[in-house]
Amino acid sequence: METMCEVKVITGTSAAAEAAKLADVDVIAAYPITPQTTCVEKLAEFVANGELDAEYIKVESEHSAMSACIGAAATGARTFTATASQGLALMHEMLFIASGMRLPIVMMVANRALSAPINIWNDHQDSIAERDSGWIQIYVEDNQETLDSIIQAYKIAENEDVLLPVMVCLDGFILTHTVEPVTIPKAERVREFLGVYEPKHAYLDPDRPITQGPVGVPDCYMETRKQIEEAMERAKKVIRDVNEEFAEWFKRKYGNGLVEAYNLDNADTVLVAMGSVCGTIKYVIDELKKEGKNVGLLRIRAFRPFPKEDVKELLKDANNIAVLDKNISLGFNKGALGIEMASILKNKKVCNYIVGLGGRDIKIDDIKTIINHVEKAEDDSTLWVGLKE
Amino acid sequence: MVTIAAIIYEPGNSIKNKTGTWRTFRPILDNEKCVKCENCYIFCPEGAIQEDENGNFKIDYDYCKGCLICMNECPVNAITKVREEK
Numbered sequence: 001m002e003t004m005c006e007v008k009v010i011t012g013t014s015a016a017a018e019a020a021k022l023a024d025v026d027v028i029a030a031y032p033i034t035p036q037t038t039c040v041e042k043l044a045e046f047v048a049n050g051e052l053d054a055e056y057i058k059v060e061s062e063h064s065a066m067s068a069c070i071g072a073a074a075t076g077a078r079t080f081t082a083t084a085s086q087g088l089a090l091m092h093e094m095l096f097i098a099s100g101m102r103l104p105i106v107m108m109v110a111n112r113a114l115s116a117p118i119n120i121w122n123d124h125q126d127s128i129a130e131r132d133s134g135w136i137q138i139y140v141e142d143n144q145e146t147l148d149s150i151i152q153a154y155k156i157a158e159n160e161d162v163l164l165p166v167m168v169c170l171d172g173f174i175l176t177h178t179v180e181p182v183t184i185p186k187a188e189r190v191r192e193f194l195g196v197y198e199p200k201h202a203y204l205d206p207d208r209p210i211t212q213g214p215v216g217v218p219d220c221y222m223e224t225r226k227q228i229e230e231a232m233e234r235a236k237k238v239i240r241d242v243n244e245e246f247a248e249w250f251k252r253k254y255g256n257g258l259v260e261a262y263n264l265d266n267a268d269t270v271l272v273a274m275g276s277v278c279g280t281i282k283y284v285i286d287e288l289k290k291e292g293k294n295v296g297l298l299r300i301r302a303f304r305p306f307p308k309e310d311v312k313e314l315l316k317d318a319n320n321i322a323v324l325d326k327n328i329s330l331g332f333n334k335g336a337l338g339i340e341m342a343s344i345l346k347n348k349k350v351c352n353y354i355v356g357l358g359g360r361d362i363k364i365d366d367i368k369t370i371i372n373h374v375e376k377a378e379d380d381s382t383l384w385v386g387l388k389e
Numbered sequence: 390m391v392t393i394a395a396i397i398y399e400p401g402n403s404i405k406n407k408t409g410t411w412r413t414f415r416p417i418l419d420n421e422k423c424v425k426c427e428n429c430y431i432f433c434p435e436g437a438i439q440e441d442e443n444g445n446f447k448i449d450y451d452y453c454k455g456c457l458i459c460m461n462e463c464p465v466n467a468i469t470k471v472r473e474e475k
Contacts, residue, residue, distance in 0.1 A: 100394060101394050102393055102394045163393070201393045201394070201396065202393075202394065202396055209400065210396055210397060210398050211396065211397035212394065212396055213394075214395055214396070214397050216395045217406070220391045220395050221395075223391035223395075224391060224394060224395050227391070227393060227394075
């Protein structure tokens with residue numbers, strides 16, 4: 001089957017648009033923002049050309065884009081949107097409503113720094129700031145994974161054990177504006193893989209009137225939050241299963257779905273990171289291996305739900321753990337991933353490295369600096385790597 | 390049990406939700422003073438005041454939120470208030 005697939009040399013945003021088309025979405029509501037715009041431009045083209053039969057709603061802001069997606073999803077439509085940075089921040093209020101109403105919306109986030117100063121380049125601060133919004137967050141490494149993850153995201157989000165929205169996060173410019181060969185699966189195969197979204201819990205139907213998004217008095221609100229936490233826990237298994245099932249259908253898989261282990265066996269020093277920087281880290285690991293030095297990488301693919309069990313198990317033998325963060329919790333001098341890892345690996349040396357903020361390049365030498373630092377460090381510490389003198 | 394996302398699948402759940410617990414002041418209607426003008430019945434925003442078979446008006450304390458609009462509208466001061474203390 002796979003030999004019949006088409007390979008296109010495309011950007012990350014085009015890969016995301018191709019994925020939304022393959023998922024046969026019903027409604028797209030979006031507002032342009034760099035470096036996401038080329039994704040929804042491509043989708044507008046698909047709809048205008050008749051290649052995709054979907055409602056394309058042009059809105060006046062990202063707040064409205066997410067509101068329109070929520071309304072559409074509440075009718076049982078499969079919805080897609082994309083945003084970045086300030087646009088995601090403007091959606092903030094509606095993100096909690098999407099997850100609280102248990103609507104399986106899928107969104108591409110082109111990771112970009114937050115103002116001020118105004119900066120259109122890559123880091124993870126925008127989606128990390130939405131960590132607690134009740135959205136599943138998947139961070140991808142390359143353009144193929146962008147396409148595959150958006151297809152997987154619908155299968156995860158619409159699963160009855162989950163029913164939560166999913167953000168597929170890809171690094172702005174590094175992936176969104178860089179072309180790579182991407183295998184495009186056959187549309188019929190993807191439609192068969194995903195099936196039709198038929199919500200049982202929430203859809204607007206004149207023959208069965210219901211109230212969605214009611215007042216949640218103190219008597220019931222706390223239970224609804226606990227339900228989301230339980231759905232997040234169940235989502236771990238669903239993400240793993242979908243990764244396996246996807247591999248059977250399309251011959252590609254990403255670690256166990258939640259994490260990807262690279263050269264972890266017998267590695268005393270392990271780097272932990274998310275997104276496209278993992279490609280650079282893998283390159284450095286391969287180079288060091290030739291010199292007889294063994295370093296591992298644990299790539300966190302699902303940041304929410306967070307794969308605590310996998311992290312504990314896979315890092316049980318490592319002693320030097322270096323966590324890279326393209327975000328910073330100002331006032332705590334650690335990034336979000338560094339904080340999570342320190343809370344899980346209580347009796348280990350976990351150093352945190354703040355890297356790549358606002359598009360600062362993360363070079364091969366920076367990765368080597370991190371490896372040297374963590375191996376020599378006596379205790380947990382945080383280092384900003386790549387700062388100018 | 391709370392439904393998923395607290396979605397309401399059956400109409401009429403405002404009957405189940407006894408909003409009388411929100412009350413700070415309880416209106417007390419003195420039927421001796423009442424002239425049956427129906428002002429309280431008309432103005433009550435909750436529909437919590439009804440006329441019984443004897444022509445007397447009664448306040449349903451399961452749903453009366455204690456807004457005291459009835460007291461304000463009563464032309465003969467037949468309605469007074471007491472603070473809820475349980």
